[in-house]
Amino acid sequence: MRAFAKPAPQPSPWLTHSVRIRSVLKETPGVATYDIEFVDNEAAQAYQFKPGQFNMLYVPGVGEAAISISSSAHSPQVLRHTIREAGGVTRTIAEGGRGMSLGLRGPFGTSWPLESCFSVDPLAKKEVIIVAGGIGLAPLRPIIYGLCQRRAQVGRVVVLVGARTPIDLLFSHEYEQWREQGIEVQATVDRANGDWLGNIGVVTSLLNRLNLKRPEECLLMTCGPEVMMRYVVQTAKSCRIPLTNIWVSLERNMNCAVGLCGHCQLGPEFLCKDGPVFPYPRVANWMKVQAL
Amino acid sequence: MSLVNSEAVTRFAELAFIRKEELSQLIQVLRDQGYCVVGPRVDQGAIVYAEVETAEDLPRGWSDQQQPGQYRITSNNTDSYFAYNLGPHSWKQFLFPSQHTLATTDRCEAGWQMTVPEEVTPKYAFLGVRACELKAIAIQDRVFTEGPFVDPVYLERRAAALLIAVQCTQAASTCFCTSMNTGPQSTSGFDLALTEIEDGFEVEVGSEAGLAILGKLAYQSATERHSQRAMALRQRAVAQIERHMDTAGLRDLLMNNLEHPRWDRVAERCLSCTNCTMVCPTCFCSTVNEVTDLQGDHVERQRVWDSCFNPDFSYIAGGPVRNNTRSRYRQWLTHKLASWHDQFDSSGCVGCGRCIAWCPVGIDLTEEVARIRSEPNDQRTLPVLQPAAVMTCRVPRSNS
Numbered sequence: 001m002r003a004f005a006k007p008a009p010q011p012s013p014w015l016t017h018s019v020r021i022r023s024v025l026k027e028t029p030g031v032a033t034y035d036i037e038f039v040d041n042e043a044a045q046a047y048q049f050k051p052g053q054f055n056m057l058y059v060p061g062v063g064e065a066a067i068s069i070s071s072s073a074h075s076p077q078v079l080r081h082t083i084r085e086a087g088g089v090t091r092t093i094a095e096g097g098r099g100m101s102l103g104l105r106g107p108f109g110t111s112w113p114l115e116s117c118f119s120v121d122p123l124a125k126k127e128v129i130i131v132a133g134g135i136g137l138a139p140l141r142p143i144i145y146g147l148c149q150r151r152a153q154v155g156r157v158v159v160l161v162g163a164r165t166p167i168d169l170l171f172s173h174e175y176e177q178w179r180e181q182g183i184e185v186q187a188t189v190d191r192a193n194g195d196w197l198g199n200i201g202v203v204t205s206l207l208n209r210l211n212l213k214r215p216e217e218c219l220l221m222t223c224g225p226e227v228m229m230r231y232v233v234q235t236a237k238s239c240r241i242p243l244t245n246i247w248v249s250l251e252r253n254m255n256c257a258v259g260l261c262g263h264c265q266l267g268p269e270f271l272c273k274d275g276p277v278f279p280y281p282r283v284a285n286w287m288k289v290q291a292l
Numbered sequence: 293m294s295l296v297n298s299e300a301v302t303r304f305a306e307l308a309f310i311r312k313e314e315l316s317q318l319i320q321v322l323r324d325q326g327y328c329v330v331g332p333r334v335d336q337g338a339i340v341y342a343e344v345e346t347a348e349d350l351p352r353g354w355s356d357q358q359q360p361g362q363y364r365i366t367s368n369n370t371d372s373y374f375a376y377n378l379g380p381h382s383w384k385q386f387l388f389p390s391q392h393t394l395a396t397t398d399r400c401e402a403g404w405q406m407t408v409p410e411e412v413t414p415k416y417a418f419l420g421v422r423a424c425e426l427k428a429i430a431i432q433d434r435v436f437t438e439g440p441f442v443d444p445v446y447l448e449r450r451a452a453a454l455l456i457a458v459q460c461t462q463a464a465s466t467c468f469c470t471s472m473n474t475g476p477q478s479t480s481g482f483d484l485a486l487t488e489i490e491d492g493f494e495v496e497v498g499s500e501a502g503l504a505i506l507g508k509l510a511y512q513s514a515t516e517r518h519s520q521r522a523m524a525l526r527q528r529a530v531a532q533i534e535r536h537m538d539t540a541g542l543r544d545l546l547m548n549n550l551e552h553p554r555w556d557r558v559a560e561r562c563l564s565c566t567n568c569t570m571v572c573p574t575c576f577c578s579t580v581n582e583v584t585d586l587q588g589d590h591v592e593r594q595r596v597w598d599s600c601f602n603p604d605f606s607y608i609a610g611g612p613v614r615n616n617t618r619s620r621y622r623q624w625l626t627h628k629l630a631s632w633h634d635q636f637d638s639s640g641c642v643g644c645g646r647c648i649a650w651c652p653v654g655i656d657l658t659e660e661v662a663r664i665r666s667e668p669n670d671q672r673t674l675p676v677l678q679p680a681a682v683m684t685c686r687v688p689r690s691n692s
Contacts, residue, residue, distance in 0.1 A: 101403025258441035262577030268634030291619035
């Protein structure tokens with residue numbers, strides 16, 4: 001056994017920035033987007049993130065919650081989190097609303113393979129498919145913005161969105177803007193009344209009908225309920241998209257966000273530091289096991 | 293400890309000998325150097341680790357009997373200070389405190405002011421560290437200080453700590469360190485290592501800090517008789533080990549048997565009480581409690597030990613991921629013996645046997661592994677998903 005070698009000092013992983021909710025945008029029932037600003041200007045200037053990463057938002061006395069960043073990584077000074085009211089922290093944030101003071105640690109975790117989507121060769125542009133279920137579109141929105149930024153360097157871009165009902169379709173007010181940027185947006189719902197003229201059914205049925213030209217070079221990124229992602233992978237496989245081109249964003253209990261507390265393990269992976277975004281083959285075995 | 297392979301340490305490749313009376317002097321020397329000396333003490337019917345001020349505090353004349361689900365201390369009618377095997381405590385509680393304030397938050401005009409409190413790092417000298425425990429500390433070093441993020445609480449305590457090993461001269465029925473290749477003899481990673489023989493201690497120096505401490509004691513060179521007796525007693529511990537775990541291909545065996553029926557059998561006995569994770573010297577899981585004053589203006593973020601056996605450990609918005617004892621025991625055992633290799637390049641088990649003795653129903657992980665090994669139910673061909681039952685119900689007229 002070797003001797004203990006003390007590593008160089010690092011900033012404390014528990015160091016939390018003081019932030020405020022600048023504005024709130026109601027999205028769908030139980031879901032809102034919170035525009036967050038740093039109290040300290042220096043911290044605001046230094047803050048950067050990559051699409052797919054998350055922050056720990058802290059309500060003193062209540063606790064922390066891991067929340068994906070849903071705004072553009074190109075303008076990190078506008079920092080948005082789209083939050084579904086699901087537990088104590090998220091409900092308190094919803095009740096607090098505009099002006100509420102919070103803590104923030106981050107950004108943490110891995111990001112979507114944005115750079116892999118781009119190609120300089122105009123004859124070999126890649127097709128990118130984004131499949132989202134429910135609140136799963138929130139961590140994917142920064143990658144959609146990232147693709148829009150360099151739209152000319154990507155081939156076909158398709159966003160497939162699934163939700164329970166039409167009013168649950170997240171960011172639906174932005175779909176037209178995305179379409180104007182040359183992004184195909186298709187939505188489907190589990191159930192609807194007579195006003196809905198769109199698709200009804202599972203999101204994989206949209207994926208099945210895409211008629212991909214070169215599926216073997218297609219990139220697919222997905223986030224949503226795990227059961228949905230498993231079927232997305234299965235459908236993508238039947239469409240001949242290589243499994244190595246599929247990326248998933250997973251959720252577990254993130255408590256410390258720095259791989260020290262043990263809560264977010266899935267097999268050998270710590271979702272907070274090894275994920276939440278994974279190339280599918282890396283987690284394929286573990287996603288198949290119930291209650292792992 | 294700061295181990296430097298200097299000339300001085302090399303010169304001390306020869307072994308020293310101190311008389312039993314010198315043990316109090318050793319404790320005094322450490323205390324004079326500002327160390328809080330932590331060692332074994334008898335408390336509430338067990339040998340635990342707590343501050344010791346003199347050799348009188350040590351469990352002289354005490355041994356223990358251990359079986360699955362059983363631990364009793366017994367008087368052994370000898371003058372031995374260290375004739376016991378490991379109790380419920382491990383050194384982890386000093387390096388990774390079971391309760392520690394990570395950060396504080398105070399209400400101020402701008403909202404909340406978050407602070408990471410400055411602290412004076414306690415300077416511990418651990419007296420009586422066994423070989424498997426040295427390995428457990430090395431495993432936690434890897435977890436807390438060698439990843440992309442470093443735990444400052446552990447780091448500072450660990451860097452300040454002095455480790456005085458005591459070689460095992462007896463084994464409990466629950467010990468299986470030879471299977472895990474962690475003991476019973478310590479060969480490195482300590483500042484000093486003592487082997488207790490009838491009239492004193494054979495002393496091995498492992499670092500310059502250890503050498504400096506030895507220099508303040510009345511020592512002599514160990515004679516042939518001392519060394520032979522010490523070696524014989526260390527060998528006795530090896531011979532007494534009767535529990536074994538076959539570790540060949542263990543990672544793959546467990547990860548390929550995640551749906552083995554044995555998990556259901558063990559879940560019928562397991563109380564999900566968390567004892568095994570509390571006594572384990574390598575288990576590192578924690579959670580953070582929000583502790584507020586009555587006004588809610590001052591909040592402490594208090595980190596406490598947590599356990600993968602707690603139902604809410606895996607809680608996410610939809611409920612706990614591991615919603616039964618089967619999945620929680622499987623998580624503990626596969627993490628400890630299998631996925632730990634992927635994460636930290638070693639097993640998470642050192643073979644100390646604490647989880648066996650302190651399990652209220654006597655679950656023995658070596659037996660669980662043996663049962664799975666005897667009837668592997670290889671799950672590499674996991675069930676294929678059925679096609680989605682509900683597809684499009686009607687033809688859409690337009691995209692939404």
